Amino acid sequence: MSSPSTPPPAGAARPSRGRPPRLDQARTVEAALVLLDESGLDALTMRRLADAVGVQAGALYRHFATKQDLLTAMAERILAGCATPPPDADWSGRLTALARGMRTALLAHRDGARVYAGTHSTGPNTLGFAETLIGVLREAGFGHEDAARTALTVVHFTVGHTLEEQAALQPGDQGPADPEQLREAVTAARFPHLSAALPVLTSTDFTAHFEFGLGLLLQGLRALHRPGPAA
Template identity: 35%
Template sequence: MAPRKNQILSTALEIADEFGLDAVTMRAVANRVGITPMALYRHVEDKEALLDGMLELAMSEVPAPPADLGWEARLTELAGGVRDMARRHPAAIGLAFSRPGYTPGVRRLVGAIHEAFADAGVPERHRARLERMVSTFVVGFAVSEVSGRFPHDQAEGLAREFARDLRDLMGVVRAVATED
C-alpha cells in the first residue's frame, strides 16, 4: 500500500505544480492515477490527509545539512533548501502556512533548526520562538518569491537580499544566545 500512497501524493504534487492547489481534488488525483475516486480513500483518508502528504513529500526534498557544519552554515543550507524546493513546488510551499506541520519531514527540519540553535548556545526556552521566527521568514520569503510578489527580473538581487536578511536573523540568534 505504501508505494501506491507515494504515487498518489506525487501525483497530487504534480497537479499542484502544473495547475495550482485549487486543481488538486480527490477526483483529479484519482483520474490521473487511474483509479476511481472512492478507491483513492483506501490510500488517503481525506483531502486534509492528501494536503498533509503533499507538504510532507515536498519538505522531504529539503536535504538535511551535514552535522559537521557550523550552526550558521547549517541554517543557511536549510533556508536555501527550502527556497529551492519552493521553486520546484510553488503551490505546495504555501501549505507550510496552512497546515499544522506535524509531518515527519517538517519535524526533521524543525529538529535540525533546534540543533543548530543548541550549537549556537541558545537556551532551550528560546529555541521554539526563534525557530518560528526563522521558519516564518524563510517560508514567507519563498512564498513571496514564487507567487510573483517580488519582481522576477531581479533574481540576483533577491538572492543577495535573502542572504542579508538571513545574516540579520543569525545576529538575533547570537544575541539571544548571549543574553543570559
C-alpha cells in the first residue's frame, strides 16, 4: 500500500494528473520582461522563459511560433500607456510628448529598444501610438503622406537614439566613448574640430542629446507645416 503524498505548499499550483499548467500569454510576456530586466536580451531564451513559467519549452510555441513573435508581444507590452499626449498642448507639444513617452517606455526595460527594433505589432498599444501620432499631425494640417513619413522619422529617431543610449550604459561600460582613449587619439593639431567637440561627444547626458535632436526635427516640421484641413 503506497504512503500518502506530501501536500503541496500553500499557494502552490496543483498539478492536474500530469498535465502541464495552463499557459497564459499575458503572464508569459510579463515573465519575459522580468527576465529581460534581470539578464538582458542575449540571455533571454525560450528555454529560460519556459522554466520561469513552469512549462516545457515546447508549450511556449503554442502562443509564440518563434522568438521574434515573443519579442513582438514584448514590444507591444512595452508601449502600453504611451499614446496619451496632453490634450491641451499644440501639435508640436503633443508630438514631443509622444516621442518622450516612447523613449521613457523603452528605457524602462533593459534592452527595451533592442526588443522593439524590427518588430511589427498589430496590437492596440502599437497601433494606438501610431494612430495618435499620425492623428496629431493630420489634425495640424499635414497631409497624410507627410504625416506618415514624419511618424516613421519620429519612431526611428527615438528607437535609434535609445539603442545607442542603452548600449552605452550597459553595466560595466563607461559611456559612448572612453574620454581618455579619445584624448590620446584626437589631437587638436590633427583633428581640431573633433577636439573642440570632445566634451559633448563623450557626454553621457543622453536626455540633452535626445532633446537637441528632437528640437531639430521639430524645426524642420515647422518649416514644412502648412496649416489647413487634414488631407
